[in-house]
Amino acid sequence: MAKILPFKAVRPTRDKVSLVASRSYQTYTQAEREARLDYNPFSFLHIVNPGYKYAREITGTERYTLVRNRYLEFKEDNVFVHDKTPSFYIYKIVDRDHQVFNGIVAAASAEDYENDVIKKHEDTIEYRERIFKDYLKTVGFNAEPVLLTYPDNKVISTIIAKAQKERAEFEFTTTYRDTHYLWKLDDPNLIEVVKNEFEKMSTIYIADGHHRSASSYLLYQDEKNNNPDHKGDESYNQFMTFLIPESELRIHEFNRLVKDLNGLTKEEFLIELDTIFRIENRGIMPYKPSKKHHFSMYLDGEFYSLYLRKSLYNFKTSLDALDPQILYNTILKPILGIDDLRNDVRIDYINGKKDIINVKDRIDNGEFAVGFGMVPVDINEMKHIADDGLKMPPKSTFIEPKLRSGVTIYEF
Template sequence: MPKIIPFKAVRPTRDKVSLIASRSYESYTQEQLEARLRDNPFSFLHIVNPGYKYQKEIAGEARYQLVKNRYQEFKEDGVFMQEEKPCFYIYKIVNREENVFHGIVAAASVEDYEKDIIKKHEDTLAQKEIIFKEYLKTVGFNAEAVLLTYPDNNELNTIIEKVMETRAEYEFTTTYRDTHYVWGVDDKNMISKIETIFNHMDAVYIADGHHRSASSYLLAKDLQSENKNHSGKEKYNFFMTYLIPESELKIFEFNRLVKDLNGMTKEEFLIQLDTVFRIDKRGIDYYKPSKKHHFSMYLDGAFYSLYLRKDNYNFKNALEALDTYILYTSVLKPILGIEDPRHDDRIAYSHGKRDLAFVKSQVDSGEFTVGFGLVPITIDEMKHVADEGLTMPPKSTYIEPKLRSGVTIYEF
């Protein structure tokens, strides 16, 4: 049932793609950002950070208009080109850990998002949705694809493999040591087959990009109401996505760091935990949990294992069985007093690629008092939560692959 269609991407010329492609703006430190803006005039960061030209921080509608201006300048200077025919784009990434991802960049339907054919598993913040919607409305393009995942499909895999036998339009390695390959697919028969395969699936799932999806949906609703001749075929009825098979999705955990024990001593805190968990002190040896409902804790120079007591295995739905939810409802909220984990500045998150050494270093530095380690959520858990119409706690998953911005751009 999902409607997945090709589109005429705006994309870099072959010789400049490696210079243009950038990670998400938020992923750079201030020093990294300054270096890239200073040393690379073609970086897509110049578009999304237009105030650099004037050495001034610019926000709101003024920034959005400057983003549009910088983008138009890149097009006028021939840095970007417009595709002549609608295409799907086969996108392969080999990251520095030698994980390989193969997927399809395409446009997905906001109607499918509304009807839950594109399924969600995370809550979004209404204010953030509105801000990004207004940004999209002004700039008129989307340069960062929403990551969707679908059940493995042999027929689709065969098509992707066949395309990858030909010369890639793009092949470049980033300073992050990821190698990217992109092939355009404009053959009508192949396009029709890809559309049909997706149309026979029951659903696809958002892996990463819930706010981008929600904002694209809100934008479409705005533009539909303003267009007396709305037909449903307008470009604003779709948004850019990167679709990969479930087996290739890499899901990492988000560990938790908390600044204080909510007024308790270490001993009082451990006694509170004892009602919910079987606790073993592991000392200075790293303890990383390997099973569901097992947690690691680092406190006062020592690691602990926390095993959820079996009489607490009384889950009524997929959400209640998630370790991130268990930790929130049994420790973070009732014991440590963290009511809103999205906004409470007493809690911070560290994705699992940093490992528990990072958690330990943050606690040892004195910035935090206690850290918790979790096992990653699985794709099946994520799907079950989405299928039941539920939403995970914030920072439940850190998902790869991460696409570069500016490689394919969707205009509406």
Template sequence: MAKIIPFKAVRPTRSKVGLVASRSYDSYTLDERDSRMSYNPYSFLHIINPGFKYDQKLTGEERYRLVRNRYLEFKEDEVFIQDDKPSFYVYRIEDRFDQVFNGIIAASSALDYEKDIIKKHEDTLEKKEKLFKTYLKTVGFNAEPVLLTYPDNAVIKDIIIETQDAFPEYEFTMTYRDTHYLWKIEDETKIQAIQKEFETINTIYIADGHHRSASSYLMSKDDLANEKKSYNFFMSYLIPESDLRIHEFNRLIKDLNGLTKEEFLIQLDSIFRIENRGELPYHPSKAHHFSMYLDGEFYSLYLRKTIYKFENELEKLDAQVLYKTILKPILGIDDLRNDERIKYIHSRNEAVTLKTEIDSGNFKIGFGMVSATIHQMKAIADAGLKMPPKSTYIEPKLRSGLTIYEY
């Protein structure tokens, strides 16, 4: 039984929402951030990068306190307003690739995270969890929802469609040519109907935001949770599984771990059927087929299934196959999170970026694969297993500052 509740969101005014909303902080290059903050005083980036005002790089709790100050200034200047009534928020994204995402922004239960009703498929770093918990407690708000996915539900879908018949609170297009819409659901009957349907759902899955949900759970275990009921929930964007889009991350490696090209290919031959495709790009089309780019040539790699054993759902995942057969035993990359010899690029940029990075000499070799499926992600989570880092690039990518959940 998944529990979600409405909340009184703090939101940008209608006239400024397109200026306030931003992509996640880490998705910008330094030059992009500086440019946007220089010409747009309303960007949410000013809140999460408060040192820009003083031309200083701030870290730790000093930065957190100034984030809080910038946030309060946006409220004082009435760039942000708070809704009078607890609401659910229907959020629709139409991106430049003609993909459409429809879901509900709500507050999800931290207890559901503890009880494994909200399931995880990725590992989290304890240090990062604690840092973000401190951040949330200091700034007093969360501005980017955790992306959760649930089995398609006809009742919830009908309520979303009916809500979208009305004039939206927001309709704006970003410079990336994605258009965003937001509607409020304040009607008690509809709120209760949505809650009732989620109570029939035994499991929902984290698609993106594992550290944010883990940090929120840590806050719920804090002594203050008894006094601040808001600590027991965290902001989430819940979308049906059919709306979720999963892409792959491809891998770039700086060297061949001391091997010559010929020595490397010979070791590879015992595990894969290898075909040199020359300069013609090769994109794998099925599971356990991989692409490889090395010394200006593309290769196809087909896993020899008599050699590799699929012992569980995780072992069937191509990111795990690549790690177990090439990255760790041949190229010597054990720590996929921290080894500086490996870089991940998502498949949106795969064709150009992979070839350019290797041809320029920044990296020696690159690997591509097909994307994981929602069924794999769920099966791995259900088995209590964890994917390797950067196994999935999941869409939609949400905007910060569109709705804010205060603690």
């Protein structure tokens, strides 16, 4: 049974939400960050980058404390207000490609994470988990929800659709031309219905935010162990999530780029590949694969199609049949010598939502030697791997929607 709860969000006022909301800090170029910090005093970037005020880079515990200070200042200046009643928050995004995402911002249970009711499909890095846990412990809030997905549910969909007939609490369009809407669902009867529908679900799945959820779980463990009066209803027992039905999730692939051929000539490399793949030279016209176990490759100014030989379709686990894992097992590790996909500086990734020409350009300019593409992982593959207790290689999926930070905030 999934335990999904309403909470009292801290939110920007209606007149300032479009100014406060920001993308994740790392997604901005330096020029974009500086423009927003220079000309928008309400941007959430001022909170997460408090050193800008002092014109220097601040890291570690000192930064965490300053983040907390900036956050409190936003509250003191009434940029943020704290809702008085626990609520679910209906959230809708219409992106620039006219794709629509509907879901619920809510609190999920750390115990569900521990007990595998909330399923994971991606490995996390321990030191990153602990760094973010320490960050959360100091700042006392989370401003970016973990993206969870659940089986389509008619009851929940009906409640969402009915709420959306009213005027939205928030409606704003970003410079990316995505339009965001938020409705507050605070009717106690409807809250109980939503809670009960989630309780009928034996599992829900992390789509995006494995490190955030892992860090929230570590925080829960710390706070529970250090609180002799722990009851189980404290705010640290939950973490903020955005729950979206499986049918509305969008999964894109990540293309791989490798800096060199590991000492091989082009001809030697192609001969190595020939043992594993049927290879066709596609020339200079951009090529993208259309089937599972088919890959694209860009090398020395030309595109190639790589079809895994059917004699090698001897998959023993759900992970073995995953295309990012196949690419790792057949090319990246044994031929190109890429063993550590997370930390090897010879490999980089471009999400598949960007045009394949991005891969071509970075190879043509000499930054990389070869690039690989594949079709996206689908939701059933992701679920099977999570159900089997296995983990995908890093950068196997680029998942949408992407929420803005600072629109709803969960305090511990």
